[in-house]
Amino acid sequence: xxxxxxxxxxxxxxxxxxxxxxxxxxxxxxxxxxxxxxxxxxxxxxxxxxxxxxxxxxxxxxxxxxxxxxxxxxxxxxxxxxxxxxxxxxxxxxxxxxxxxxxxxxxxxxxxxxxxxxxxxxxxxxxxxxxxxxxxxxxxxxxxxxxxxxxxxxxxxxxxxxxxxxx
Amino acid sequence: xxxxxxxxxxxxxxxxxxxxxxxxxxxxxxxxxxxxxxxxxxxxxxxxxxxxxxxxxxxxxxxxxxxxxxxxxxxxxxxxxxxxxxxxxxxxxxxxxxxxxxxxxxxxxxxxxxxxxxxxxxxxxxxxxxxxxxxxxxxxxxxxxxxxxxxxxxxxxx
Numbered sequence: 001x002x003x004x005x006x007x008x009x010x011x012x013x014x015x016x017x018x019x020x021x022x023x024x025x026x027x028x029x030x031x032x033x034x035x036x037x038x039x040x041x042x043x044x045x046x047x048x049x050x051x052x053x054x055x056x057x058x059x060x061x062x063x064x065x066x067x068x069x070x071x072x073x074x075x076x077x078x079x080x081x082x083x084x085x086x087x088x089x090x091x092x093x094x095x096x097x098x099x100x101x102x103x104x105x106x107x108x109x110x111x112x113x114x115x116x117x118x119x120x121x122x123x124x125x126x127x128x129x130x131x132x133x134x135x136x137x138x139x140x141x142x143x144x145x146x147x148x149x150x151x152x153x154x155x156x157x158x159x160x161x162x163x164x165x166x167x
Numbered sequence: 168x169x170x171x172x173x174x175x176x177x178x179x180x181x182x183x184x185x186x187x188x189x190x191x192x193x194x195x196x197x198x199x200x201x202x203x204x205x206x207x208x209x210x211x212x213x214x215x216x217x218x219x220x221x222x223x224x225x226x227x228x229x230x231x232x233x234x235x236x237x238x239x240x241x242x243x244x245x246x247x248x249x250x251x252x253x254x255x256x257x258x259x260x261x262x263x264x265x266x267x268x269x270x271x272x273x274x275x276x277x278x279x280x281x282x283x284x285x286x287x288x289x290x291x292x293x294x295x296x297x298x299x300x301x302x303x304x305x306x307x308x309x310x311x312x313x314x315x316x317x318x319x320x321x322x323x324x325x
Contacts, residue, residue: 027321035313035316038205038209042207043209046213055234057231057235067222153201153205157198157201158194161190161193
């Protein structure tokens with residue numbers, strides 16, 4: 001099912017080899033990855049809790065999102081880049097790791113949840129933005145997002161304990 | 168010397184052995200630890216950037232602090248408790264490690280500033296015009312939390 005040869009080629013790339021050869025590279029990339037995901041989760045948490053009903057430092061969910069989501073996106077981009085680098089350094093092991101595949105699946109579902117939210121109840125946010133209680137659909141989207149991102153972090157940490165270390 | 172003997176003793180205790188040998192405990196406790204760090208990072212980001220005059224400047228400092236200080240307090244408590252479990256499980260990896268103690272010093276300093284100096288500002292009704300040093304302290308605090316994360320991850324490699 002999985003094209004092992006393709007991932008072996010990724011493993012054999014000079015960049016992948018450089019990360020394996022330099023003892024400081026992986027810990028540095030991993031630290032940046034952790035910093036990025038704490039920023040992603042920390043800012044999403046504030047926005048999602050606002051949707052669910054725990055008000056942040058302002059009433060408007062729209063303004064809160066505009067204020068915090070730039071941080072989320074920059075941190076997410078950083079998490080993707082550092083994640084990709086870690087993946088390259090041990091590509092065959094990651095692609096055969098169940099926890100890694102579940103984590104990737106959960107990120108995709110979290111993205112779909114976000115797209116669904118933005119294409120439905122979010123369109124009418126002007127009507128409910130300042131209300132103390134968001135519509136049920138928005139609260140469900142927020143709660144779903146919280147559960148998904150929490151699971152992403154848990155599965156991410158489990159990768160470190162289940163991965164076949166090939167170097 | 169004394170610390171390494173204490174570490175050896177702790178390592179041999181039944182509770183330390185149990186945590187190590189129950190395979191699901193350490194990964195899940197580390198997961199909770201990271202989730203709690205995310206709460207600290209998110210809360211610190213908003214409060215420190217507000218204090219630096221970068222974010223949410225239309226909201227009073229006291230109101231922003233009132234929102235996030237309880238989150239910071241509880242997240243720091245969760246970090247302490249999960250951290251203790253991790254140290255008990257692997258005292259050799261932590262107690263004898265200079266990076267671990269660097270991290271502890273940074274956490275203690277940042278927590279003290281957050282829970283004491285920041286809390287005091289909740290009671291101020293008016294925003295005082297922030298001095299340059301106060302803005303510098305906010306950026307320093309964000310830098311310290313980043314350094315804490317790097318130390319935490321590097322403990323596993325040293």
